[in-house]
Amino acid sequence: MPPPPPGTEPGPRTASVARRPTLKDVAGEAGVHPATASRALNPGTRHLVNDETAQRVLQVADTLGYQPNPIARSLKTARSASIGLVIPDLTNPLFPPIVRGIEDVLGGVGYNAWIVNTDNDPARETAAVESLRSRSVEGFVFATGRLHHPFIERLAAGGTPTVLVNRRLAVSDIPSVTGDDAGGVAIAMRHLVDLGHRRIVHLAGPQDLSTGVNRLRAFRQALEDHGLEDSPARLKLCSAWAESAGAKAVTELLDDGVEFTAVLAGNDLLALGCYDALAGRGLSCPGDVSVVGFNDMPFVDKLSPPLTTVRIPHYELGAEAAHLLLERLRAPDRTTRSILLPLTLVDRQSTAPPRLL
Amino acid sequence: MPPPPPGTEPGPRTASVARRPTLKDVAGEAGVHPATASRALNPGTRHLVNDETAQRVLQVADTLGYQPNPIARSLKTARSASIGLVIPDLTNPLFPPIVRGIEDVLGGVGYNAWIVNTDNDPARETAAVESLRSRSVEGFVFATGRLHHPFIERLAAGGTPTVLVNRRLAVSDIPSVTGDDAGGVAIAMRHLVDLGHRRIVHLAGPQDLSTGVNRLRAFRQALEDHGLEDSPARLKLCSAWAESAGAKAVTELLDDGVEFTAVLAGNDLLALGCYDALAGRGLSCPGDVSVVGFNDMPFVDKLSPPLTTVRIPHYELGAEAAHLLLERLRAPDRTTRSILLPLTLVDRQSTAPPRLL
DNA sequence: CTGAAAGCGCTAACAC
């Protein structure tokens, strides 16, 4: 049965008019004490009450359209069936699927997520978390992790159930769900090497983020594995995951006369900037240079050429993070663990002509 | 001063250890009654208390790091300084900027937004709204409006402060903030006509949404204004704002031998599908057909050719919606009004060769 | 101007 239409209820049979029915109303109508009604309504305590009485209470609650008041419940229990979800920037297409994954899992067990946007501002982050804690959220999922992040470290150390998603901290005892960046870089590099590339450039992302350092480290490892020279000139550190940073890096490479036939971009936005810079110099892609990105953002299949990229299962990242947090809420003392999800190469240029070196 | 680091407070001088200080703690420390402390802490009632005492209370609250408990406050006042924000699909890049606009404005006056994703599912919507109402949100912003939407109509009619953003309802007494679709279509059509187009097709969006019908109506109006024939063949109704729907529509047009040199797509996703279908038939763009979209989604400037589109100021839409709702919360009886924000053409093909008809 | 007392709606000891 759908909940009663808001604002237009004819009113329960009790005296009051348009007020939402309270537990006391239900109890009164069912002829029991509010405490009994509470026990009957609560699945966890229902066994404490006579089966018949319980049924009657449920029945009355249903006809009255009773909905427990979560505020009152929170005040009493200091729990809220909700968690905080801290996102650096919702307009980055990376994050909405993570949010969806988290919400879907939480929703399945009656939990909600408070979503907050920090805009990458630590002050906003601390303020938001403080505000959420005062609302008795039971735990947090952070998508804002930095390698060194004292605030989250303290929060977790203080016993607040905390899970990281997409990005990890350097201290590793906080559970996290991330993509297997090392594995992703490995398949991307193998792809490039298989195409014949020997001079591959890496546009590395911010080195205060686990994604940035892990992909860079894996890039170096891959160079070694494939017997390629690890030339400092073929590495560009980008200070932000932004198109402009990618464009700047590639422009500098070209200006410096660095020779390369392929680019492993730390993510798709850097790859986009790379496209821009190459086009700006009249270089064709993949004719002159092959580019591989990271994330498989929406619409990168519409670029010309379509961007080959390493797909990260963001929805699943979120779903797993939610599971991890729920598990932690149920069994706070279980040892923590982190989850690495496999990445896959989305090859959109497999029909491209072999590289001319 | 930053809030005390979570979980590691040395503890206030009162007996308790890691507990958050309560109003009673502050009152005790300041040597006043909790009620007085409450009055002093609350800007609205501060004038009721002696200036010195008030200062002392504020001082103590500060050193103790006191943060009022919003749950207790909500239980007492049935207010929450928060509103519900109902989004059909957060992964649609349209909506995150709206969310940001709303949050920025609300945050400025101490309000929060609960964001819920309905996934376009009415059942999820009613459930989410019910849940938010029970959390005492003070009002709602809906981005899920449909022309006929009994649920929202009842909610608003029942007195719940409600604002629509991006999409309106047919009943117009619910305040809304939307883009000026008619104006947007007019400039888009003028653009196409100025390029020399006479046979222009419209891919119309869902006709249960205000955006869909308004753009279609404006398209017809523009045909009339420019003295162009309003041929039913040059109109395609798409049942969803989706790439696939746009592709299907254009494919059908081509199959049916409909002659056209330009397409006004109801939004960018339909335009994307249009690109696909044209490419699939070996037609070049803008060589053979010009396309104009709607929204200026991220990265449509990266398509080839870059998509000319009507930009909707989504962030501002959100910001205005928040203002409207806040105004409504403050003065519930003021007459409602709706806001139309101007749209602008983002011409990315102005250098394109003139059309060969 | 301040204190006392009540109560928002619910749950958890503790009786019976």
Added chain:
DNA sequence: GTGTTAGCGCTTTCAG
């Protein structure tokens, strides 16, 4: 099994 009581932390009458 069920009722009684108390209280989560706050605001708001009502006295004084």
